[in-house]
Amino acid sequence: MPKNDALQKNHLLANLSGEVCQRVCPCLELVSMSLGQVLYESGDTLRYVYFPTDSIITLLYVMEDGTSTEISVVGNEGVVGVALFMGCESTTTRAVVLSTGSAYRLPGRWIKDEFNRHGEMMNLLLRYTQSLIAQTAQTAVCNRYHTIDQQLCRWLLLSLDRLPGNQLIMTQEQIANMLGVRREGVTQAAGKLQKLGVINYNRGHITVLDRPHLEKLCCECYAVVKKETERLLPYLHRVNAETPAGPSGDAHTQLNIANHVVGRTNRSSYGITR
Amino acid sequence: MPKNDALQKNHLLANLSGEVCQRVCPCLELVSMSLGQVLYESGDTLRYVYFPTDSIITLLYVMEDGTSTEISVVGNEGVVGVALFMGCESTTTRAVVLSTGSAYRLPGRWIKDEFNRHGEMMNLLLRYTQSLIAQTAQTAVCNRYHTIDQQLCRWLLLSLDRLPGNQLIMTQEQIANMLGVRREGVTQAAGKLQKLGVINYNRGHITVLDRPHLEKLCCECYAVVKKETERLLPYLHRVNAETPAGPSGDAHTQLNIANHVVGRTNRSSYGITR
DNA sequence: TAGTCTGCGTGCGCTGGCGTACAGACCTGT
């Protein structure tokens, strides 16, 4: 039974009118979720939807041989478990916690009931679902055309948008699994970004130092998805006034760069290729 | 004002109850659509939804440089223009006619009104939308992991499922545009399939000769999407009793094969590589 | 303090797909 100001952290919940809030809020339960936790497996019957507050959840498509790829990522702008109200209570994706934090959990019955009132909650959920579709489609395009370098930038930006700060706890191996590429590929791409001073990488801790530069290096996919999401869910702006921006250097990882830059400086392709 | 039995051709329409039918049918307009016709561009405001009967429509994501990739394909099992009822009346995809045929067209206002009745039409449309999401996600996975050979098989099977016969009018160049690969890549993949006797290819006319074999050569993506679609829309079976199946050789293109097989017979990798 | 584990950097050979270029096969119209 959370208070209203706590709900503000999730943009969907934050935009519900008082009437809807009074119905829904009593059923919300704040749960904390730890890194790597699986909210549901591919094929599971969904029992809850989750409205992240400061956590990030990634939706993975799992293949027969067990390898998986991220098809979309959900933060405090959305909700996990759209299948519940789309008509079929199970899903073909796996939902994994990408960044530790909390989420409001709502039992399936309640979200369906509220959805079936055919009111603002439904409209909100449908629009959000459409933005999910856009993100998924863009993932398909990005997988087809863009290099690992570009995809890493996209992934970082998408994650960053859903984080309170500019730091991410995530190993290269994990990122590789998200992107569906080799760990070494991520190492190389991240190395380039580090040399450019765009990010700092240190044993599972990524700090984004120069976000504008990151956006320049990225393929169009990020901007397209962001624009589409804002078009579909314009209210986001009103809620999320402060976006974490700008360099804010991190002393203890700074050392790390020095070590690496020394090695080989004069490379022909110093910038990110293409 | 089409008759009921004509509606049977589109599975969504076919499964509407008499009551809904009486409301919707008078507004339906049967339109014929020619190959390559653009139903709407990326960014357009949607004016109609289209329920294909014997036509196929492909949904493409267009990139800034103009190149495009197929995100999903819609035949008589579905509807084009889901954005209309998902809340935002414009879309980021381009809809192009892939196979000549007809579709029932319904003005946006009507589909929204019917959707807002919160009845069976809504449930049907939402479930179909979920299957679209599944297809899009699988496209992303396929783009990431699978070879052109496999993707061609998937594409052929998805198209075949939506066709009355076993023949497709489509040049290799066009297929390449759908898959987002080079024309030459499609030529090679199609050449392999032809040597295996799975398909016949002749200047824009593809005939599938051995569908079971095609399914064996395909990646899992096709089966996954099909299974998921059937799970979400089980009614399809009842409607579509006859599936076009089995070899039914095409004499006049058979000649073509002979010409080519002569060239080089003893190739090490005669089968489709992985 | 030594041992072990985890995360990251790097090198090497291989291959799928790309870009480009060209040529043969077929179709259509005149």
Add this chain to the structure above:
DNA sequence: ACAGGTCTGTACGCCAGCGCACGCAGACTA
């Protein structure tokens, strides 16, 4: 019959990414 356009086959060099293997450094444990 011929010309021009369309569709398809083939070849060559190139590169991104893969699979594999190894080394190294920071972190954690005993």
